[in-house]
Amino acid sequence: MRYSSQVKSISYLKANAADVLTQLAEQREPMVITQNGEAKAVIQDVASYEQTQETLALLKILALGSQEIEAGKVKPVADVVGRLRAKRAAE
Known part of the structure; x- marks a missing residue:
């Protein structure tokens, strides 16, 4: 995006x-x-x-997710799904 056409003075x-x-x-x-x-x-x-703020928020979420993956803070999806199903069954 070029801003040169969108430059105006304060006056x-x-x-x-x-x-x-x-x-x-x-x-x-x-x-x-x-x-x-x-x-x-x-x-x-x-x-x-x-729109810019929403985009920045999504990018921040992606960056945080990448950091958690690199730090090994992940669980297999099968474990998470099993835990959620067990919780739902107990309700």
């Missing part, structure tokens, strides 16, 4: 805030905000932000 943001929000919602691409010619912030629409 542009101030003068066109409503248009910027509409553009963010329609294009669903983040926008880089500059101040004195330097990138200072990235803004994005709420739906994209929520």
Whole structure:
């Protein structure tokens, strides 16, 4: 993804805030905000932000799972299924 087309100055943001929000919602691409010619912030629409957070959460779960596998904290699926069936039968 290239952000070069989505770079705007802080003064542009101030003068066109409503248009910027509409553009963010329609294009669903983040926008880089500059101040004195330097990138200072990235803004994005709420739906994209929520999607990013969900993706990060899933990646974290996968990383934790990989760490547990490497640490040997796994059990054969047959043992787990047997234990769950025994628990269900006891209820």
